[in-house]
Amino acid sequence: MAKHKLQPDHWVDQYADYLFNYAVSRVSDAEIAKDLVQETFFAGLNSAKNYKGDAAERTWLVSILKRKVIDHYRKINSKKGKAEVRMNYSSDSEAEGDWLEQQVADPYSKDGDNVLENEELGSAIQDCITKLPQKQALVFKLKTIQGMSTEDVCNELDINPSNLWVMIHRARTALMGCLNENWF
Amino acid sequence: MKISCKEASGICDKSQYKEANLWDIIKLRIHLTYCKVCRAYSKKNSELTSLCDRAGLTMLSDDDKKKMKRDLEDKI
Numbered sequence: 028m029a030k031h032k033l034q035p036d037h038w039v040d041q042y043a044d045y046l047f048n049y050a051v052s053r054v055s056d057a058e059i060a061k062d063l064v065q066e067t068f069f070a071g072l073n074s075a076k077n078y079k080g081d082a083a084e085r086t087w088l089v090s091i092l093k094r095k096v097i098d099h100y101r102k103i104n105s106k107k108g109k110a111e112v113r114m115n116y117s118s119d120s121e122a123e124g125d126w127l128e129q130q131v132a133d134p135y136s137k138d139g140d141n142v143l144e145n146e147e148l149g150s151a152i153q154d155c156i157t158k159l160p161q162k163q164a165l166v167f168k169l170k171t172i173q174g175m176s177t178e179d180v181c182n183e184l185d186i187n188p189s190n191l192w193v194m195i196h197r198a199r200t201a202l203m204g205c206l207n208e209n210w211f
Numbered sequence: 212m213k214i215s216c217k218e219a220s221g222i223c224d225k226s227q228y229k230e231a232n233l234w235d236i237i238k239l240r241i242h243l244t245y246c247k248v249c250r251a252y253s254k255k256n257s258e259l260t261s262l263c264d265r266a267g268l269t270m271l272s273d274d275d276k277k278k279m280k281r282d283l284e285d286k287i
Contacts, residue, residue, distance in 0.1 A: 035287055036284075039276050039280045040276070044270045047269065048270075051269055057269070061275060072283070072286055072287065148265060152262065171228075172269065172270050173270065177230060192225065196221065199227075203258075206259070
């Protein structure tokens with residue numbers, strides 16, 4: 028198998044969004060997630076000499092990020108008093124007088140499953156997006172995730188609308204194929 | 212009234228972003244009544260849209276990325 032090589036100057040363009048999504052779904056805070064991604068890149072740079080080239084670059088970065096997420100939880104838990112689980116009686120008047128038992132999550136609720144499933148779906152889509160050519164991926168993300176208007180995207184990337192729609196079309200077709208294999 | 216499959220898929224793509232105009236959508240609808248291939252494409256396309264909505268994808272803003280790049284370059 029061909030050995031992989033690290034190319035730190037492409038990291039941000041290629042992996043930042045993927046890693047960011049990964050982090051956000053685990054720490055549920057965009058600011059913290061952003062810091063973790065940044066720390067991951069720094070750590071990757073520092074230990075670049077330990078990279079043996081067995082794993083793909085992204086897999087390797089994800090494994091660093093995983094450690095960073097764990098460290099993050101260790102850190103917030105080590106602050107005194109934070110490690111305990113606190114349960115407040117609900118302050119809203121609706122629930123007043125209810126027992127704590129009535130406030131715990133409904134065991135028959137499917138919400139948890141949905142959250143998990145959507146998280147997996149998110150990483151499946153991100154996976155597929157990273158397989159697209161870089162410019163297509165960028166156009167697709169700007170339109171679909173950021174919901175930017177066609178005009179703004181065209182101005183920012185200096186392309187014309189028909190270019191944009193061709194790229195969107197290619198990206199969507201590729202994503203459908205990719206998700207077909209990996210999701211359905 | 213008749214449009215080609217290429218036009219039809221273009222309108223279909225635009226309508227995923229609510230950027231197709233009413234007249235185009237009518238033309239697309241008519242096309243879909245007799246074109247099986249585009250019907251399949253249109254179905255997949257809307258599925259993709261709803262999957263993307265459901266997944267709650269996020270991305271870093273351009274500024275954030277630029278800052279990250281700068282910080283990273285300082286260290287290289």
